[in-house]
Structure formats: C-alpha cells, structure tokens
Amino acid sequence: VMVWLRRCTHYLFIVVVAVNSTLLTINAGDYIFYTDWAWTSYTVFSISQTLMLIVGATYYLTFTGVPGTATYYALIMTVYTWIAKGAWFSLGYPYDFIVTPVWLPSAMLLDLVYWATKKNKHSLILFGGVLVGMSLPLFNMVNLITVADPLETAFKYPRPTLPPYMTPIEPQVGKFYNSPVALGAGAGAVLGCTFAALGCKLNTWTYRWMA
Numbered sequence: 001v002m003v004w005l006r007r008c009t010h011y012l013f014i015v016v017v018a019v020n021s022t023l024l025t026i027n028a029g030d031y032i033f034y035t036d037w038a039w040t041s042y043t044v045f046s047i048s049q050t051l052m053l054i055v056g057a058t059y060y061l062t063f064t065g066v067p068g069t070a071t072y073y074a075l076i077m078t079v080y081t082w083i084a085k086g087a088w089f090s091l092g093y094p095y096d097f098i099v100t101p102v103w104l105p106s107a108m109l110l111d112l113v114y115w116a117t118k119k120n121k122h123s124l125i126l127f128g129g130v131l132v133g134m135s136l137p138l139f140n141m142v143n144l145i146t147v148a149d150p151l152e153t154a155f156k157y158p159r160p161t162l163p164p165y166m167t168p169i170e171p172q173v174g175k176f177y178n179s180p181v182a183l184g185a186g187a188g189a190v191l192g193c194t195f196a197a198l199g200c201k202l203n204t205w206t207y208r209w210m211a
Contacts, residue, residue: 009206010063017059017202018073021052022080039180042144046137046184051195053077053103054132057110058124058199067115074107102139106132110196125196133192137184 056077057070078101109131110124117123 006206013202013206014056014060014063014073017056018076018080021056022077022084042140043137043180043184043187046140046180047187047191049103049140050106050133050136050184050188050192053106053136054110054129054192055195055199055202057107057132058128058196059202061110061114061124062121062200062203065119067111067119070107070110070114071104074101074103077103102136102142105139106136109135121200125193125200129193129196130189131192132196133188133190134185137181137188140184141181 053074057073060073061067061070063069110128113128113131114124117127
C-alpha cells in the first residue's frame, strides 16, 4: 500500500508541477506586445521559463531515474501549452506565441548530463543547471524569429489599458541594449543550478512525507 501511495503522490506532484509550469510560462510570448519593453520582458520571461522547466524536469528525472524523462516532461509542458493556447485562439487571441517547442532541446541537455555522468545527482544540478540556463534563452529566440511582426500583432490585438504602475514613463530606458540572450543565459545559468537542486530536494521531501 505504501509503495502505491508513494507512487501516486509522485504522479500527483508531477501533474501539479507540470500544470503550474505551463501556466507560468503560458504568457511568456507576451513580450511581443510590449514593443517598448520587448528585450526587458524577453529576458525576464526567458529566465522564468528556464526555472519552471528545470525544477519539474529534474524532479521527474530523479524520481524515475531514467534518462529521457526530462524531455518527456518538456513534451508534457509543450502539449499543455498548445492546448491552452488553442483555447485562447478560439477566443480570438493570437496563437503564434509559443507554438515552437522551445523547452525540448534544453530538457534533452538535462537528460544527456544525467546519462553521461552515470546518474550523478550533483553533476546533474551543476552541469545540467548551467546547460539549461544557458541554452533556453537561445532557443527562446526562435519564438521571436517565428512569431508575426510585433507591431502588426499589437495593433491587430490591442491590449487593455495598463494600470498606472505598469505604464512605462520612458520605455527606451527599460531596454537592455546589450544582448538579452546573453543576459538571460547568464542569470539562467546561476539560477538553473538552484532550481535543479530544488527539483532533487522535492524528491527527498516527498519520500519523507510518505515514510
């Protein structure tokens, strides 16, 4: 009974984390609307996607102990996103935000590290965290390349009025004139390790709760 209870708890965690990862990344294409703050938003959204992917993928990977499950987790996130975006599309919202499966290549790197280091958890945290953190902002740029022209989309789908605290005063000041990919990758490489460690720790905690 305890074995099945433990397994069910794990699967429940995986579903909850995957759903929340998707919900937190679902608007990550919205930077094409913020034309004045595009690079700033792009960097922030890249980091958020990196962290949500890595915590769930690491959790799932260390739970199963099978290289390949991180990529499977990224696939779950991608499909969830397609479904949610499809629902929004039916309400008249543009669909070409995250139709590109940007999480898959980064998750593949995570699997590769786990396999190459013979399932060494500390190597997974250090090397896997750095690789995912550095690669996702790069792959996320595919979104910018493949989406429709930002200005055209912004005029076609006008946003509701921003509240005062969100209104940019001098938008050009908010831009990162240096590479937003490099900035996102640098921050992601540091934070990625932290969240990979959290993914591993969630596993330990689950077992303790179920003991």
